[in-house]
Amino acid sequence: MDKIRVLVVDDSAFMRKMISDMINSQVDMQVVDTAKNGEDAINKAKSLMPDVVTLDVEMPKVNGLEALKEIKKIQSIQVIMLSSLTFEGSKTTIEALYSGAFDFIQKPSGSISLDIEKVKNELCEKVRYAKHSKKRFEKVSNLKTESKREDIVSNADVLTTRQRDISSIKTVKIDSVLLGASTGGPRVLYDIITKFPKDLGVPVLVVQHMPQGFTKAFAERLDKNSSLKVVEAKDGEQIQKNTVYIAPGGYHMLVRDGKIVLDLSPSIHGVRPAVDKLFISAGEYYKGNTLCSIFTGMGKDGAQGVKFIKSLGGYVISQDEETSIVYGMPKAAFETGCVDEILPDYKIAEKIIDLVRR
The missing domain is CATH 3.40.50.180 (Methylesterase CheB, C-terminal domain)
Known part of the structure; x- marks a missing residue:
């Protein structure tokens, strides 16, 4: 079975480890690499061509929204945004959905948080949907650009x-x-x-x-x-x-x-x-x-x-x-x-x- 290849991007080493462990615990997916900022994410997305990228919204240098726009230029890599619950984070997350992100999840609040298992289940489910919807995503985009097709x-x-x-x-x-x-x-x-x-x-x-x-x-x-x-x-x-x-x-x-x-x-x-x-x-x-x-x-x-x-x-x-x-x-x-x-x-x-x- 071909596993879903995932690139994990977050400026926090702790969060990169947590998200990676969630994904690697699943038999049908694996983390192919991690990145600590948007610039690193863009470069690794180009070289590794993962199926899915989990992308932190708020990062230094190149933020998540800027990185998303560049990653979406590469090919039909699907991107799931990870957002903390802040006013600016929520605004940027909504903007990311209009800029090509497949979906988003709210980031877990810590290693002992009661929502860790819920976040894990939601993340892995959305990674699977993102992978399987790649062809559909391309088809939808093509349909909407075919203005001659009534x-x-x-x-x-x-x-x-x-x-x-x-x-x-x-x-x-x-x-x-x-x-x-x-x-x-x-x-x-x-x-x-x-x-x-x-x-x-x-x-x-x-x-x-x-x-x-x-x-x-x-x-x-x-x-x-x-x-x-x-x-x-x-x-x-x-x-x-x-x-x-x-x-x-x-x-x-x-x-x-x-x-x-x-x-x-x-x-x-x-x-x-x-x-x-x-x-x-x-x-x-x-x-x-x-x-x-x-x-x-x-x-x-x-x-x-x-x-x-x-x-x-x-x-x-x-x-x-x-x-x-x-x-x-x-x-x-x-x-x-x-x-x-x-x-x-x-x-x-x-x-x-x-x-x-x-």
Whole structure:
């Protein structure tokens, strides 16, 4: 078995050792070398051509973001950012996701930290996904640069006749738009939300799987570049039209009586916030006047929510396999049999606007 070759980059010798030990403990991956700064990382990435680089965000000389941009020029090496929970670190991490990073994890806080095992599991899972998504990542990039290509053949072709009929006759008024995503989601959500007009006429509620402390930077970057107002949701605030609410990391986001409720109940599918929690609670409030969309991501979060919204007469869109960096959540949604349309990510904003205004 060919092992996944990983380059570990961190300015801390202790952290390089910790991350290396996590990776080398897995039978299907190995650390081929380590680097102590961004400049060293760029040179070793060029010479070793690893499958995956784990890259510290904050380093002297050449920082993680600068190193990422250079490494992504080499070839389709996938990069997972390792970020400490600081204000500048979270902002830089979000910027890295838009600059080509596959994903990120929050760095463990120390050798006796209770989150070490959780970080290890998350890191190794994302290394595997990063390695296996290399070809898909290249394909997605190529699709988005082929401006002459108007349509792509995707697994939408296997939609049932019943679903196609639903799609063609949908006339129910839409009162809310719900979006759910995980790995690969920030760039997709950015592209979609920044295309929405300032007078969309409905609220947009978003769950993007992210740790606590990073969703604020995510919301701020979206708000800066969007026509709609984008905020990290707060407990108890009244939901307003033409506003995008980002579920804060560490909390489930629910809808009750037209207000945001932040919930600390246990994680589901290993995540909090969870897409299912939002979709089900929003469906209970908005009933059949709900439009939801599931995007790229690991796991099956959102599938139960999709079934619930469809049972109420709502409308469901999922991202197609070809443009999903990780075809996990959209696949789980599709397999419920409750998806009305499967679209490439670059067509979903237009479809949502059309349905809302129909």
